[in-house]
Amino acid sequence: MKLSLRWKIVGGFGLLLALIGLLGWVTLSLFSSLRTVQRRVFDDAVPGLVTVDEIVRSYTAQSAAVRGFLIQSQDSLLEQYRVEVGTVHVAQRDAQRLFTSDPERALLRRLINAGTDFQALVEDRVVPLADEGRRALAFSVLGQRGTPLISEIEELGNNLRELQREVVVRSESDLRSQSGQARVILLVVTVGALVAGTALAVLLPRRLSSNIQTLVGAARAIGSGDLDQKIQIKSGDEIEELGARFTEMQSGLKRLHQLAAQDRELEIASSIQRNLLQRTLPRTPGLQLVPIQRQANLVGGDWYDVDVSGSEMTVAVGDSSGKGIGAALMATVVLSVLRAERGLGAGPTRIIQRANQALKEATDPDSFTTLVYATVDFRSGAATWLNMGHPSPFVLTSSPRDGRPRGFFLEGPRNRALGWFDDPGAGQTVMQLEPGDRLVFYTDGLLEAKSPEGEIFGEERLGQAMLRLASLDCADLSEALVRQVEDFAAGKLDDDLTILVIEYQGSPLGERVVEELTGERPWHSKE
């Protein structure tokens, strides 16, 4: 059950207060019962008994006084009788006030009637006969009619006493039963109060403390870097809520750690990639070369390499699959082999074979590298390249008829990507560049740039953009092209983007190269 800590404490204390209240009420009602019994016994039954005794005694005394008067003819005894009559009137008035139940009242009425009859007998018959000197007759009348009345009074008195005794006995029984009930209630309430009090004073704080200890332990462990704490608190209150937040916080921290590690990895990958780039490009007459590279958020495996030897410029543009450090390291492997083999004077085919071998041995089977390895003779304009599973280069030229720009993807002999096949192939594409012709090498980051709607940039857009931008010089064309791709992808590049434009500006020596290609050009146009 979900119950907040506040309501648990309020509820606990409320229960305790209710139990204490009940305890008070039971005690008070016990006192009240005692008071009732006391009233019934001491204010009612006992004075009743005393009054009945007084009435019976008074009538007996009246009878004795009259008898004495008849025997001894002393007026003082008659006077004593009259005093007793006054006394019995007072006692009877008290009795009428004290006896309130119907049976008591009926008995009292009969008793008072008997007393009144007795007094009427004395006043109307016995005393006049004595005054007339007929004492024997008066004595006889008193004996015959007065004695039964006194006996009746004594009997009624006994009955009344019996009733009072019953009241006392009943009160005592009531008191016993009520005190028994009260004892049970008091016991139950006291035990309940003890249990509730113990729960409040011991269990709640202990559970609270234990749960808080769990949280403190978890916080300590999290603080020392252990983010796999399982916090199991089922208290249904704020502490459970806090435990859940701790668990969330751990996931958040893990995520942060991951992000930090990824950031670090990206930083390393980015740094490797930057170091691969040539700080200074070799310059050569007759050829203008403009490379542009944009790193993706995750750092892809794009790279390029330019070298000049004799009248030849060697240009390699590549893309190692995957992202981050893995891709950057693979690019390092390829570049190292390229540069080392070239330094040893190896030709393109051998360089490519060596790079393939190195990649196959050094990298995991999920990785591969595509590249174009080209040589351009800046004297003759002859360009030759090996395409190793890479997107086809784009040629931007102009129509010999009207000078308008023409462009096409140059599909030459296609070889396979490096790092997976034993023999990736070594088919070469050869073409003759005319002055003003541009050869554009790029990576798939351009083609696969995705718009927010999920559309890819693709060859069609790339070709159209090149033609539109053909009037710009190499640097401006490259920049404008990259900007268009970035705009298309709304600034979010998932892959590196590399573009390298080479413009053949004609023989620096002013002489046409005589070497002509014969027959069909070894590529087909996708103009």
Next chain:
Amino acid sequence: MAQQGVEIQIENKGGFRVLRPTGDLDVYTVGSLRDVLGQMIEDQTPRVVVDLDAVPFMDSSGLGALMGGVRRLREAGGDLAISCTRDQHLKLFTITGFGEGVSIAPTVEEAAGGLR
């Protein structure tokens, strides 16, 4: 750069299994495909056809995972064939040359026919 998964349905066709990834196969999602291919080797069911018809986009990471899968499954005594009708993917296989090393066909059954 949240790590996402690509949903991959696995169907047992008796002699081989068909994996049907749904969604882009790129650097963000390729881990799922790699895991499932690893599972095929662990389950000793290394003959697999990957159906790419529900994959709108695949980058070099996705292609790398497929080709790595081919090599691993072959080492485990099986093979990986690809069922695909999407030009964009087919072009990627052609450009990189991987199409030459793997059975690629428009239907699962035809692709499975080329399994070694």
